[in-house]
Amino acid sequence: MSKYKIVYRDANPSWQELCPVRVLAVQVSRDTETGACFLQTKIVNVSTKPISRIEFTVGLEGEGGETENVDFSLLDADLPAGEVLRPKAVRIKLSVITGSRAVVTRADGETSFGDPIDIDSPAPLALNGVEESERDVLLSEMEADTFKCSGVHSEHDGWWQCGCGAVNLKRGTCWNCGAVREKLADLEDAAFLDESRRDRVYRSSVAKLEKGKKKDVEAAKESLEKLAEQGYGDSGEKVSEADARIASLAKKRKGIALAAVAGIVLLMALIAISPLPSMLAMWSDMRACQEKIRDTPIGQTIDFGTYSAELPAYRGTSVAGKPIRWLVLDKQDGRALLVTEQCVDYLPFDEMGDAEDFESSTLHGYLNGSFMDFAFSDVERGLIDGDVTIPDSFLLYDFEPSDDFLYATSVKDGNEVKDWWTSTVEEYSGSSLYSDFYYEGQPIANYVSTWGEIKSGDDGSEEDDPAGVRPAIWVKLN
Incomplete structure (x- = not known):
């Protein structure tokens, strides 16, 4: 495809705890024609403030134990909070890479950071399908990426890891997926999600009772009956309201139906010999x-x-x-x-x-x-x-x-x-x-x-x- 082939990649380097810059990836690509190798990196500002100056070193190890250090000095990085930067690739001497280590040495005025730690993937969620669906709804409401944020977040001293795996330093919102930190614990709690789902069903059903057509009211009644069985709020009273609403709508429809019997008979005859039913179903699905x-x-x-x-x-x-x-x-x-x-x-x-x-x-x-x-x-x-x-x-x-x-x-x-x-x-x-x-x-x-x-x-x-x-x-x- 291209004249370069990836010969080494570390997609999850260790992170120096509390450092506002994280090296997200280290990659070496080889020119397939000349054999020249180039070091490529990707970094992110995991903090809440822009960073003007960034310096870091990538140490590479060859298959024979030889080493090579590459220094990156980005004096005018001007990296906004939560943004990713790919510094210009650097040609290296080593051609076969077996390991790497990235160390940030400066982020504006800061030059001392915590020890490097491995960032593991988030633990899987302990939720059933219904609870995960409600979680996705709530994540979407906060404009977070439901596909990325699929694990359990974790809290640490001065930083947190989102359910998408991203490290965040003093941020209220994840830089990678947009999830809101203070809401993540609830979004991992089965009881909270069940209550949220029931409240959503209740509010939707009540709205249908007030303004819906007969079919909508019947569906609302069915949902409210299930909530009433669970003892949820005044769902039992709302079921009675639904019965009254259905009876009222049926009475109105009866007069209309009697006046239109002849027309309906004619329409049914036409439908029987036409493709209209399938067309109506397709139209409904399209909508x-x-x-x-x-x-x-x-x-x-x-x-x-x-x-x-x-x-x-x-x-x-x-x-x-x-x-x-x-x-x-x-x-x-x-x-x-x-x-x-x-x-x-x-x-x-x-x-x-x-x-x-x-x-x-x-x-x-x-x-x-x-x-x-x-x-x-x-x-x-x-x-x-x-x-x-x-x-x-x-x-x-x-x-x-x-x-x-x-x-x-x-x-x-x-x-x-x-x-x-x-x-x-x-x-x-x-x-x-x-x-x-x-x-x-x-x-x-x-x-x-x-x-x-x-x-x-x-x-x-x-x-x-x-x-x-x-x-x-x-x-x-x-």
């Missing part, structure tokens, strides 16, 4: 799906479509039959832009390697052929506005997506990080750096590297190389 997408905030995820076993890519895999998860990237003009959270496949941009644009590529043909046919239901296809595409480089620049969005994993290959295609195609300009590989004017496709960098222009890739695929669709909301 429900649209409402779900409308209610999902930008930046949050939603399930839409399925990893169909009819597609060879998923047949016999662990994801076959599971829903495809998408990020809501934008909403405008009555439409929502969805992009898959992970790479759904690993394919060439164009098998012949000479597509002048995405629309003429074999990837476009696949996404709008077999993938469109089998990944989506009739209802879902009816909501898709236009073709299935992939994000273009200019959209990524405009939206300034988070590092987590750019750093994409594969849904099929054990969550392995992948390069992934964008839809932007440019012509090779003749740069001497790649003159041995490309011809001038050759179509070169932009892509996002495993390090989250958008590779454009002459840094793009030959189209017949395989890379990750992240479909994008516009969905009609009205």
Whole structure:
């Protein structure tokens, strides 16, 4: 795919306790043509204040016991609180790396920090499916990422670790997933979540009693009856109100029904010989799906479509039959832009390697052929506005997506990080750096590297190389 291969990666280095800067990853990439190796790092400000000056050292160990230290001095880092920074890669001498150790030596005026400690993954939640669903609702209300925040948070002296695994220093909100610290203990308590769910059901049912139609009131009554059995508040009294409301609505409907018998008989005759029932059911399902997408905030995820076993890519895999998860990237003009959270496949941009644009590529043909046919239901296809595409480089620049969005994993290959295609195609300009590989004017496709960098222009890739695929669709909301 690219001229670099990752030869070493530590995705969870130790953290110096109470240090406002954490090194999130250490990676070494090798130029496959020259053999030169480059050290890449990623750091984050886990505190509440911006940091102007950052200095840190990465110690590398080779397979023969040799060592190499690389100093990073970011005098004008100007790293905002909760933001991630990728310093410029540094060429190193070692070529085979067996270990690394990152040490922060300065963060503005601070030069002394705690001992390095390992940051373990959060413990799993001890909740059932109903309780986890209520937790997701409450996380969404605080605009937190429900997919990331999936574990138990932990409190420590001067810092805390969120359920998503991120370290936070004196922060009220997690820099990584947006979860509110003071609410996390409740969101891990089964009793609290059960009470929250019952209160939500109660309030929703009472609202339906006051304004709902007969079907809604009947559903509300059923919910209130269950709450009454559990002795919840005045649910028993509300059941009686529901009975009275249903009787009142039935009385009104009786007069209307008698006056319309002839019309109903005629309508039923027409329905019997028409496709109207299935059309009405599809319309209802479409409206429900649209409402779900409308209610999902930008930046949050939603399930839409399925990893169909009819597609060879998923047949016999662990994801076959599971829903495809998408990020809501934008909403405008009555439409929502969805992009898959992970790479759904690993394919060439164009098998012949000479597509002048995405629309003429074999990837476009696949996404709008077999993938469109089998990944989506009739209802879902009816909501898709236009073709299935992939994000273009200019959209990524405009939206300034988070590092987590750019750093994409594969849904099929054990969550392995992948390069992934964008839809932007440019012509090779003749740069001497790649003159041995490309011809001038050759179509070169932009892509996002495993390090989250958008590779454009002459840094793009030959189209017949395989890379990750992240479909994008516009969905009609009205």
